[in-house]
Amino acid sequence: MKVVMIGAGYVGLVSGTCFAEFGAQVTCVDVDQAKIDALHAGRIPIYEPGLDDMVARNVREGRLHFSTNLADSVPEADLVFIAVGTPTRRGDGHADLQYVYAAAKDVAQHLRDYTVIVDKSTVPVGTARHVARIIREENPQADFDVASNPEFLREGAAIADFTHPDRIVIGVESGRAEQRLRALYRPLSLIEAPILATNLESAELIKYASNAFLAVKISFINEMSGLCEKVGADVHAVAKGMGMDGRIGSKFLHAGPGYGGSCFPKDTLALTRIAQEHGTSVRIVEAAVEANGAQKARMVRKIMDALGGDVAGKRIGILGLTFKPETDDMRDAPALAILPPLLEKGAMIQAHDPQGMEEAKHLLPEGVAYYDDAYAALDGVDALVLLTEWNEYRNLDLPRIAAAMQGKVFVDLRNVYEAERLAEAGFAYTCVGR
Ligand code: NAD
Ligand code: UGA
Numbered sequence: 526m527k528v529v530m531i532g533a534g535y536v537g538l539v540s541g542t543c544f545a546e547f548g549a550q551v552t553c554v555d556v557d558q559a560k561i562d563a564l565h566a567g568r569i570p571i572y573e574p575g576l577d578d579m580v581a582r583n584v585r586e587g588r589l590h591f592s593t594n595l596a597d598s599v600p601e602a603d604l605v606f607i608a609v610g611t612p613t614r615r616g617d618g619h620a621d622l623q624y625v626y627a628a629a630k631d632v633a634q635h636l637r638d639y640t641v642i643v644d645k646s647t648v649p650v651g652t653a654r655h656v657a658r659i660i661r662e663e664n665p666q667a668d669f670d671v672a673s674n675p676e677f678l679r680e681g682a683a684i685a686d687f688t689h690p691d692r693i694v695i696g697v698e699s700g701r702a703e704q705r706l707r708a709l710y711r712p713l714s715l716i717e718a719p720i721l722a723t724n725l726e727s728a729e730l731i732k733y734a735s736n737a738f739l740a741v742k743i744s745f746i747n748e749m750s751g752l753c754e755k756v757g758a759d760v761h762a763v764a765k766g767m768g769m770d771g772r773i774g775s776k777f778l779h780a781g782p783g784y785g786g787s788c789f790p791k792d793t794l795a796l797t798r799i800a801q802e803h804g805t806s807v808r809i810v811e812a813a814v815e816a817n818g819a820q821k822a823r824m825v826r827k828i829m830d831a832l833g834g835d836v837a838g839k840r841i842g843i844l845g846l847t848f849k850p851e852t853d854d855m856r857d858a859p860a861l862a863i864l865p866p867l868l869e870k871g872a873m874i875q876a877h878d879p880q881g882m883e884e885a886k887h888l889l890p891e892g893v894a895y896y897d898d899a900y901a902a903l904d905g906v907d908a909l910v911l912l913t914e915w916n917e918y919r920n921l922d923l924p925r926i927a928a929a930m931q932g933k934v935f936v937d938l939r940n941v942y943e944a945e946r947l948a949e950a951g952f953a954y955t956c957v958g959r
Contacts, residue, residue: 681851696728750958760958837871845913
């Protein structure tokens with residue numbers, strides 16, 4: 526099986542490498558020359574645990590290749606995946622499909638024998654049909670089918686998610702395309718990964734509906750956390766009690782600073798636009814988006830309150846900048862919404878993150894001081910804010926940080942610590958919903 530993966534980002538590189546691991550011949554093609562040069566030199570452009578070893582092994586064994594040129598690999602390919610970015614379009618909140626359409630146009634010229642063109646990017650309903658139109662216009666002779674195969678991996682756990690998926694969704698219109706996709710995923714039949722084959726529109730919508738539902742769950746528990754704080758309840762206990770009901774489930778009920786990342790914020794917004802475009806609405810998703818913005822704003826107030834209401838001239842140590850642990854991805858990280866207002870109000874920020882600082886430097890305003898060591902970032906601070914639950918922050922040496930800090934305020938936006946333990950160590954401890 527010969528596969529071309531267009532886009533060698535978080536999804537393309539992981540999916541391409543895993544398909545190679547399953548035994549396919551894979552070429553990952555990207556327009557970013559620096560990215561492809563890095564991959565040729567054995568460097569992985571992103572931080573994703575386990576990916577470096579898997580890439581190296583598949584390159585060594587001759588199954589995984591990198592290129593900036595579609596002409597080398599598309600004519601021979603059985604399947605061509607489009608895994609380019611679909612960020613929020615500036616100005617209107619819709620998904621920006623320019624990269625998907627550009628990829629479709631590029632592919633069209635190089636098609637030779639029957640090929641299945643598969644959208645792996647998260648795209649609005651109707652995109653696969655539009656991709657087919659583009660290819661037909663560019664190359665009326667082309668023998669192809671389009672398919673939709675949305676990806677459900679999470680950053681930081683991408684390889685495990687890809688190789689042990691809860692389900693594989695394939696949207697197809699022809700038996701031939703379905704057979705090709707089933708054959709590619711056949712190695713996963715050993716672990717009985719279920720395959721749902723459906724039409725193009727349903728597959729495209731399943732992806733948005735799934736992300737939106739998870740985002741709704743998070744916003745729901747975040748709103749409960751605000752209520753818990755008012756009524757003296759503990760959001761941990763509430764989430765646990767809710768999660769014990771099999772119909773609700775315990776996952777994605779962790780209260781925190783609001784969801785971030787490259788997908789939930791843009792996909793929830795895009796789903797509201799898809800609904801509007803079709804003359805209907807998804808009010809629950811709209812509410813989840815609004816609640817998420819409110820949660821981030823509430824975190825700014827929480828930090829200010831912990832410091833007596835005014836942060837002017839105060840030093841704040843921030844542990845964690847990425848939107849979640851085990852990734853270097855800073856896209857829509859809560860830090861980007863929470864730190865700027867604190868800086869504007871005169872706070873001085875000393876930050877640490879194990880993987881995200883290089884990217885954070887481009888995205889956060891001037892005035893943040895970055896430290897290579899978590900403890901160094903806490904030197905002389907009035908307050909510590911735990912913003913991302915990296916493992917190295919889960920068992921901090923409390924006497925050491927108490928000695929390093931000027932004040933004793935500990936704001937735990939991920940509910941990692943127990944209030945009693947922090948009180949014993951002499952900290953004024955604030956968390957979310959407890
Ligand atoms: P990314 O920005 O990390 O990678 C996209 C890559 O595509 C970039 O390297 C870019 O240079 C390349 N590219 C753009 N136009 C191209 C073209 N015409 N030809 C070749 N390469 C091109 O994006 P990502 O995070 O991998 O996301 C890709 C898609 O997958 C998005 O639609 C996203 O919503 C979806 N998705 C992402 C995740 C995730 O965890 N990041 C999970 C599931 C689905
Ligand atoms: C998410 C989905 O989980 C994937 O299934 C999907 O493929 C992906 O988006 C995508 O479409 O890109 P990801 O964004 O990598 O994956 O990370 P998650 O683990 O889902 O976390 C997203 C955000 O929600 C993070 O900011 C995280 O801290 C937050 N979160 C998550 C909570 O605040 N509480 C929770 O209980 C779970």
